[in-house]
Amino acid sequence: MRGKKPENLQFSPGPETQGGERGAAICRWLLGGMYLAGCLLALRPGWETAALLFGVYWAGYCLFGSRFRWVALGGSLLALLLGALFLRERLMLGAAAWLNPLLERLETVQGKIYLPFAAEAEAMPVFYLWAGSLLSLLTAWGVQRQTIPLWGLLAAVAAGSGLGFWSGWAGLAMAGALLGLALTWRGVAWFRGGALLLAGCLILGAALPLTNPLGALGQELAGQIAGIHPKSGVLPQGNLIHVGPLETKKTPVLELTMERPQKLYLRGFVGQRYTGRAWTRLSPEQLEGDSSLFYYLHQGDFFAQTQLGRAAARTDQGDAAALTVRSLQKSRWSYLPAGLLEFEGLDDRVFPDAGVRASQRSYTAVYQTGGLVNWYGAQGALAAGTANQDYLAQESAYRDFVYGHYLELPTATAQALGQMVGEQTQKLTLQQIQGKIRDLLTDVMTYDPAATTDCGKADFVAYTLMAQGRGYSVHYATAAACLFRYFGVPARYVEGYFLPAAEASQIPAGQTYVLRDLHAHAWAEFYLDGVGWIPFETTPGYQDQEEQTLQGLLEDPDSALHQAFNQNFLPKSFSVPQAQVQLPDEEAGQWLDGIRLAPLAFGLALLAVLALLAWQLWRLLRLRCALARLKKAPPREAVAGLYAYCRMILELSQCSWDPGLLDWEQAAADNREALFSGHPITQAQKERMLAFRGQVLRDCKARLPWPKWIFYRWIRCVF
Amino acid sequence: MTGRYLWPLVFLGAMGLWLAGVAQMGLALLCLLALPPLSWGLNFLGRNRLRLSVELPSTGETDCPIAFELRAFSQFPIPMGPVSCKIEAVNELTGDRFSTSLVLTALAGGEGCRAGQFQSRHCGYLKVTATRVRIWDWFGLLPVPCCAEAHGGVSILPESFPCRAELTVPPAAPEDSVEYAPDQPGWDYSETFQLREYQEGDSLRAVHWKLSGKLDRLVIREPGLPVARTVLVFWDKSAGAPKPEETDALAQVAASLCQALCQQGIGFHLAWNENQTIEFRQIDSLENFCTALPQLIRRGGGEERSGSQLLLERLHRRRYGRIVYLGATPEDAEALARVGNVVALACRAEAAVIPVIPVRLDRYREELQRMELDL
Structure with missing residues (x-):
């Protein structure tokens, strides 16, 4: 509120009205048509149906602007209702068929399986006609009558469309039409608020990323923040932009209770895709179309997280044992052993095969005991077994997925690794590849937990192997996983916790044991055909007797493991792929001095929203100060100012006053006396005006309908 | 706006969407950048x-x-x-x-x-x-x-208030008058008021013998009454550099006084200064005054020359029986004493040689309900 000093000459502006109704009507008609075009882009009917619906819109616009508008509205809604009643089955089928692409989109966005509706496309024309008619009539009514709840609905639909669930063009057309109506349509004070509401919807649409509202952008943003603030955890959660030294603290993180204590790799974060500066999850675009595969696999009780344990169990490699885990720190992941057999936190609707999100702090998992020897041995046993055909069929399908997604390397990484390993002309076995990786890392790398890596725009692996030459588990695991991929073996990067065999042997069965920060570890995993994801340890100091035993068995030509491993059911020799799968070069362009444009856009949009909120808050504080100043002002100024405030409230909220309820005559007389006479104004008159103000506010609150009441509350806060 | x-x-918002990868927002950005200058250019036409x-x-x-x-x-x-x-x-x-x-x-x-x-x-x-x-x-x-x-x-x-002017209109010499009352006879046979039939008691000197001979009955010629406009109400708008409140009060006083004089049947001249000139109006009735009122309040007085000086130049040798002077201060009214008996109504009643009736801004409406102008 702006307090006004009584002056000799005063002016009170009034509302604006418009003539030229014809021009205004044409303008509104056009903008309404633009909005309807956006709706139809989202609805996607055919051209003929769209033309018919525009005709419905035009007819509705004409009728709703005439004196028969209520009859027309009632009649049209009744017709739609009757249509819905008599054709409800066909409408529902049509709606279901229309929603199926939306479900596919949701699958891509959220990574969850949504079963499509069993509906045929033949039922859609009825649905298009009915829903399109409803949209046409609502648009015509909203454009003609300026109904605020309808405007809110229209703006919400525009925002939802702008979120990309249907079409960016649809959202653009609808938002543009609403904006045009808000800018050009005057005479009603509501549209200041309506225009701001629309602006807020557009900003929200910009703030929420279109492709993955909760996933990728959030991860990237977290990665950017972690990159700016280097130490946000012991391990970098896949973010390799700035890798600081490993700080081995003794902070308790997990409480384990093992039925049979043994060496454990507890998986948490799983990096599926290497970008050169981070390990991330597979993007929705990469997973598009794989939902049906995972639906089939999950229906057959095949989960990538439990594949290794079940493969070992099928071949009687080890025994089942229970493990209870309790998180002592807030964690995003559930830490599960590599040989997982059963875990109730597995969601069969979630189809990526990466880490499992934490849903509770304490959970129990059943895992297959045993280790590397058992897992390697399972491959030959599976091939030899005759009761595993179903499993192998499922595994074959999953293997295709793995080979299709876990061999990607950026061009710069592949070139750097090519320089490191030299030209490879002969095919290599898996064992040979493993040997080469170990030898290379031993030659090139030195274990240094204090190593800090700021590779800038360079590739992390290239920088680590060719420039820095030092690192700890993160560096070794990344390099090993990339080397595997280079040689054509599907591999991934895992972060979690490692319980060494020596430490596990000291734990009594059933006793709770606390893992600490110093147990945090990163390792590479490669995909062993038929068996699953096997941890591959390359970090010095973490290879124990088990690795040595395994190596010995693999190299011994007389050992059953050697024979089975090298004569597997899927004879495979690997060679450096002729053409590495390259990530799009545009990725390089999206990195702007280390800052990703999408988080920047999100930040800008968030800043705009915060600025809007701050402006409103500032106005609220200014109003409060002005009202407090009025209360303390001399009676003459207080009476005039309070009266002006009451008139302003009523004018802006368009609330008609009841002469019987409010003593306007007295208040107006007091105001005139305060403004124009030289008589002293008494404290009693000031008190009377204060009471009058209270009456006005109570009266407005009691008699305004709820949409106007919301606007009235906004006025009370900021004017 | x-x-x-x-x-x-x-x-x-559109920039954010575009940066996030929505290609369509490029069109929106283009429109947002192009529409303002486009519509601005159209406005020139x-x-x-x-x-x-x-x-x-x-x-x-x-x-x-x-x-x-x-x-x-x-x-x-x-x-x-x-x-x-x-x-x-x-x-x-x-x-x-x-x-x-x-x-x-x-x-x-x-x-x-x-x-x-x-x-x-x-x-x-x-x-x-x-x-x-x-x-x-x-x-x-x-x-x-x-x-x-x-x-x-x-x-x-201006909002007038009920008042009564206590004013005795002094007579003027007939030879000085050039106007005659339109509604009543007098004593000046040089001007005929009306012709009528003889009634018992009429003076034989009033008989119109020539007309009586023609009409074959006695016709009386009534003499006219010379009218002396001896009251001048002058509002000096520039005296004393009045404040707006004073001007407003003087306007109300002038309106009320003029209205009272009309109601009392006293004809007068109304004068005021504006834009270095003197405006004169002859007020015989309330209708005359209502016609003159909007012009009375039309403009302020100007600052260069005194209104009294301008009035003296305009009056030349003319004299008035009573001059009612309205102004913020009465000092300029003293000059008008040469052309008549002056009584001043002033907002700031400083010491003066002429009678001054104060116009107090906070209660003039009460105090001036009865104006003693025969001071």
Whole structure:
């Protein structure tokens, strides 16, 4: 509120009205048509149906602007209702068929399986006609009558469309039409608020990323923040932009209770895709179309997280044992052993095969005991077994997925690794590849937990192997996983916790044991055909007797493991792929001095929203100060100012006053006396005006309908 | 203008969407960047087709709302953006000023109207002008100056109060008078008031013998009554550099006094100074005065020369029986003592050689209900 000093000459502006109704009507008609075009882009009917619906819109616009508008509205809604009643089955089928692409989109966005509706496309024309008619009539009514709840609905639909669930063009057309109506349509004070509401919807649409509202952008943003603030955890959660030294603290993180204590790799974060500066999850675009595969696999009780344990169990490699885990720190992941057999936190609707999100702090998992020897041995046993055909069929399908997604390397990484390993002309076995990786890392790398890596725009692996030459588990695991991929073996990067065999042997069965920060570890995993994801340890100091035993068995030509491993059911020799799968070069362009444009856009949009909120808050504080100043002002100024405030409230909220309820005559007389006479104004008159103000506010609150009441509350806060 | 605040928000939103990978937002950004200059350019074509008008009533009252309408007519076929203009209101009598800016819209081939209300504490002539017209683009960002202007005015009449003037009108010598009363006979046979038939008691000197001989009956010629305009009410608007409150009070006093004189049947001359000239009005009836009142309050007095001096120059050798002087201070009234008996009604009643009736701003309406002008 702006307090006004009584002056000799005063002016009170009034509302604006418009003539030229014809021009205004044409303008509104056009903008309404633009909005309807956006709706139809989202609805996607055919051209003929769209033309018919525009005709419905035009007819509705004409009728709703005439004196028969209520009859027309009632009649049209009744017709739609009757249509819905008599054709409800066909409408529902049509709606279901229309929603199926939306479900596919949701699958891509959220990574969850949504079963499509069993509906045929033949039922859609009825649905298009009915829903399109409803949209046409609502648009015509909203454009003609300026109904605020309808405007809110229209703006919400525009925002939802702008979120990309249907079409960016649809959202653009609808938002543009609403904006045009808000800018050009005057005479009603509501549209200041309506225009701001629309602006807020557009900003929200910009703030929420279109492709993955909760996933990728959030991860990237977290990665950017972690990159700016280097130490946000012991391990970098896949973010390799700035890798600081490993700080081995003794902070308790997990409480384990093992039925049979043994060496454990507890998986948490799983990096599926290497970008050169981070390990991330597979993007929705990469997973598009794989939902049906995972639906089939999950229906057959095949989960990538439990594949290794079940493969070992099928071949009687080890025994089942229970493990209870309790998180002592807030964690995003559930830490599960590599040989997982059963875990109730597995969601069969979630189809990526990466880490499992934490849903509770304490959970129990059943895992297959045993280790590397058992897992390697399972491959030959599976091939030899005759009761595993179903499993192998499922595994074959999953293997295709793995080979299709876990061999990607950026061009710069592949070139750097090519320089490191030299030209490879002969095919290599898996064992040979493993040997080469170990030898290379031993030659090139030195274990240094204090190593800090700021590779800038360079590739992390290239920088680590060719420039820095030092690192700890993160560096070794990344390099090993990339080397595997280079040689054509599907591999991934895992972060979690490692319980060494020596430490596990000291734990009594059933006793709770606390893992600490110093147990945090990163390792590479490669995909062993038929068996699953096997941890591959390359970090010095973490290879124990088990690795040595395994190596010995693999190299011994007389050992059953050697024979089975090298004569597997899927004879495979690997060679450096002729053409590495390259990530799009545009990725390089999206990195702007280390800052990703999408988080920047999100930040800008968030800043705009915060600025809007701050402006409103500032106005609220200014109003409060002005009202407090009025209360303390001399009676003459207080009476005039309070009266002006009451008139302003009523004018802006368009609330008609009841002469019987409010003593306007007295208040107006007091105001005139305060403004124009030289008589002293008494404290009693000031008190009377204060009471009058209270009456006005109570009266407005009691008699305004709820949409106007919301606007009235906004006025009370900021004017 | 909402668009001025909305455009950057929408631009930020569209930029954010575009950076996030929505290619369509490039078109939106292009439109947001192109539309303001495009509509701004169109405004150059349409600015000569915009007309403004200010509508006010002819008269108003003090302390009462006076309806005001500003209309904009556009003959341009393409919609223009908001039209902003500066509204200046000046009370030409008291010098009160007010200015504000208004925004309205005139759609293509149509008109827009912005209403409002003025309220003035003081009487006078309120002149309202709409100037500095700017036509903005569709988003309210870029202005185009427009030469359209509009003027209007309203006379805010003073509020008179009931009063009675205690005034004895001195007679004037017949040879000095050139006017005769239209409604009653007198004693001056050089002017005929009316002809009528002889009634018992009439003087034989009044018989019109020539006409009586023709009509064969006695006809009486009644003599006229010479009328002496011996009262002058003079309002010196520039005396003492009056404040607006004083001018307003003097206007009310002048209006009330004149109204009282009319009601009492006393004819008088009403004079005031404005723009270095003297305006004279002959007031015989209340209707005359109501006609003269809007002109009385039309303008202020000017500052260069004293109103009394101007009046003396205008009167030349003429004399009045009674001069009622109204002014902020009575000092200039002393000069008028040469042409008549002066009584002053002044707001600041300093020591003077002429009788002064004070006009106290806080209670003149009560104190002057009975004006003793025969001082």
